[in-house]
Amino acid sequence: MKFSQLADYFERLERITSRIELSEVLAEVLKNCLPEEVDKVIYLLMGEIAPPYRGLEFGLSEKLTAEATSKAYGVKISQVNDLYKKLGDLGEVALHLNQREGKGLDVVQVYQELYQVASAKGTWEKVMRLVNLLRGLSGKESKYVVRIVIGRLRLGIGEATLIEALALAFGRRSLKELIERAYNLCSDLGLVASTLFKEGVQSLESFKIQVGYPIRPALAERVSSPSEIISRLGRCALEVKYDGFRLQIHKKGKEVEIYSRNLERMTQMFPDVVSAVLELPFEELIFEGEAIAYNESTGEFYPFQITIQRKRKYDVHKYSEEYPLKLFAFDLLYLEGEDYTVKPFVERRKRLEGVVIGNSLIEPSEMIIAEEVKQVEEFFEKAIERGLEGIMAKRLDAPYTAGSRNFNWIKLKRSYKGQLSDSLDLVIVGYFYGRGNRAKLGIGAVLAAVYDRDSDTFKTVAKVGSGFTEEEWIKLKHMLDEIKLERKHPRVESTIEPDVWTEPRYVITVLADEITISPIHTAGYALRFPRAVGFIRADKNPEDATDLSEILRLYEIQRKVTVGE
Numbered sequence: 071m072k073f074s075q076l077a078d079y080f081e082r083l084e085r086i087t088s089r090i091e092l093s094e095v096l097a098e099v100l101k102n103c104l105p106e107e108v109d110k111v112i113y114l115l116m117g118e119i120a121p122p123y124r125g126l127e128f129g130l131s132e133k134l135t136a137e138a139t140s141k142a143y144g145v146k147i148s149q150v151n152d153l154y155k156k157l158g159d160l161g162e163v164a165l166h167l168n169q170r171e172g173k174g175l176d177v178v179q180v181y182q183e184l185y186q187v188a189s190a191k192g193t194w195e196k197v198m199r200l201v202n203l204l205r206g207l208s209g210k211e212s213k214y215v216v217r218i219v220i221g222r223l224r225l226g227i228g229e230a231t232l233i234e235a236l237a238l239a240f241g242r243r244s245l246k247e248l249i250e251r252a253y254n255l256c257s258d259l260g261l262v263a264s265t266l267f268k269e270g271v272q273s274l275e276s277f278k279i280q281v282g283y284p285i286r287p288a289l290a291e292r293v294s295s296p297s298e299i300i301s302r303l304g305r306c307a308l309e310v311k312y313d314g315f316r317l318q319i320h321k322k323g324k325e326v327e328i329y330s331r332n333l334e335r336m337t338q339m340f341p342d343v344v345s346a347v348l349e350l351p352f353e354e355l356i357f358e359g360e361a362i363a364y365n366e367s368t369g370e371f372y373p374f375q376i377t378i379q380r381k382r383k384y385d386v387h388k389y390s391e392e393y394p395l396k397l398f399a400f401d402l403l404y405l406e407g408e409d410y411t412v413k414p415f416v417e418r419r420k421r422l423e424g425v426v427i428g429n430s431l432i433e434p435s436e437m438i439i440a441e442e443v444k445q446v447e448e449f450f451e452k453a454i455e456r457g458l459e460g461i462m463a464k465r466l467d468a469p470y471t472a473g474s475r476n477f478n479w480i481k482l483k484r485s486y487k488g489q490l491s492d493s494l495d496l497v498i499v500g501y502f503y504g505r506g507n508r509a510k511l512g513i514g515a516v517l518a519a520v521y522d523r524d525s526d527t528f529k530t531v532a533k534v535g536s537g538f539t540e541e542e543w544i545k546l547k548h549m550l551d552e553i554k555l556e557r558k559h560p561r562v563e564s565t566i567e568p569d570v571w572t573e574p575r576y577v578i579t580v581l582a583d584e585i586t587i588s589p590i591h592t593a594g595y596a597l598r599f600p601r602a603v604g605f606i607r608a609d610k611n612p613e614d615a616t617d618l619s620e621i622l623r624l625y626e627i628q629r630k631v632t633v634g635e
């Protein structure tokens with residue numbers, strides 16, 4: 071495929087307003103790909119060059135990209151900056167300045183050049199490589215290349231849409247499940263697509279876990295009471311719920327990689343965990359656990375805020391001495407060539423205990439087997455007394471269901487008793503200018519949505535106008551203006567019209583007093599007195615936001631608790 075053809079598709083995709091049309095056009099794009107192109111096209115459609123956990127970023131600021139544009143098209147940087155002020159989009163600036171025909175590069179060539187830009191070590195080399203690439207492109211092509219480099223493709227295409235499109239491209243909607251399964255095992259849709267294109271459907275049926283490819287995490291459902299745990303699971307495992315950092319650890323020989331709940335590569339943040347894992351005498355291993363900072367002298371755990379501070383990239387070593395970690399291993403996914411995700415929980419757990427035995431930093435999570443409500447109540451109360459968040463209950467005979475939230479795992483948190491104090495993670499889909507005091511800031515509230523996994527859309531649930539400081543509002547407006555859209559994004563469902571629509575990209579955490587039924591919000595529910603806590607959740611993708619089904623659960627739980635009082 072010529073890159074110019076992909077650029078035409080980008081243009082077409084930008085104008086689409088319906089979710090169905092979006093997957094149909096994407097299917098058409100994929101159908102036109104050769105087997106060696108499809109992975110690259112998938113990354114480019116998502117505005118990337120590799121799955122995020124590879125940690126490969128362009129590392130070029132807007133300023134440097136503007137500089138590359140000025141060099142490529144032989145104009146002064148001041149002219150680029152003036153045009154940018156006028157057009158508000160560096161991609162449009164490139165389109166405006168670039169009068170060339172283009173060399174007719176194909177998708178693979180452009181992708182490889184972009185890959186070189188990202189992997190180049192020095193800034194100068196990056197800029198010069200981009201200059202070279204831009205010189206070989208037509209106006210429209212350069213518009214999209216520039217947008218990709220600065221992370222503003224703004225198409226907002228998620229994995230679920232692409233999975234559906236892939237199945238459609240193959241003419242079989244039923245393939246969706248198989249594609250999804252493979253994706254859950256490697257978190258790399260490019261890899262799944264090229265496997266499918268090169269080796270056919272059978273290759274997906276036999277798709278296997280590989281060390282170095284993160285597995286999409288299994289997630290837990292909520293319940294409102296200890297008795298509901300027993301009624302759903304019967305005899306089950308109960309574990310302490312640690313409020314730390316979920317880590318998925320991969321070991322192959324002397325190499326260790328660590329991924330977050332959100333599948334970001336976190337290896338650098340945890341040198342102490344890496345050393346501890348290297349002590350484990352296994353060649354190939356994937357397991358999961360919760361890392362939590364603790365006070366060595368009292369044995370008490372620190373709150374999440376302390377553990378998370380490691381995210382600062384510098385001083386990690388110093389920090390790991392000041393706040394040592396414990397890693398509570400809670401699941402085994404792969405060992406010495408054997409896929410453990412398909413085995414029942416009890417078997418995984420037993421083997422896991424053997425794997426981490428005697429390690430200084432890693433220990434199995436605290437666990438008991440329970441069959442009566444009273445045991446669950448006691449375990450829960452004890453956990454709360456110790457200042458822990460709550461407990462997790464696990465179905466004894468269940469496999470590890472990668473990438474799915476179901477009742478194989480159940481979380482019971484302290485906050486559920488009483489009111490809706492569990493927070494929700496919502497995606498911003500637009501904003502309102504605001505009145506009164508806020509008018510001067512140009513933003514007064516954001517329109518926020520939950521994710522509906524079934525339809526791969528975002529459905530509104532609240533207008534959030536409080537919780538941010540004035541500086542945060544200013545920063546937020548700036549961030550949202552960079553991803554604003556002329557019309558509602560095709561994956562957003564809303565009857566409310568904000569002043570500015572945005573790409574569904576940023577996730578915020580929101581607290582509310584209550585969930586109510588709503589005829590206006592497309593989620594069917596609304597939040598009473600919603601307020602933001604913290605700022606943008608950099609660790610969450612839009613698809614990691616609270617799911618529509620969770621709202622439903624929370625609503626039911628709230629009703630039960632209220633009725634029960």
Ligand code: ATP
Binds near residue numbers: 313314331360400435
């Ligand atoms: P979720 O991860 O379910 O989307 P969330 O990010 O809001 O939701 P929680 O609702 O707090 O997280 O609960 C699930 C998380 O609890 C897991 O992702 C994991 O990080 C953590 N956790 C702590 N202890 C355990 C345990 N023993 N077993 C499994 N998970 C645990």
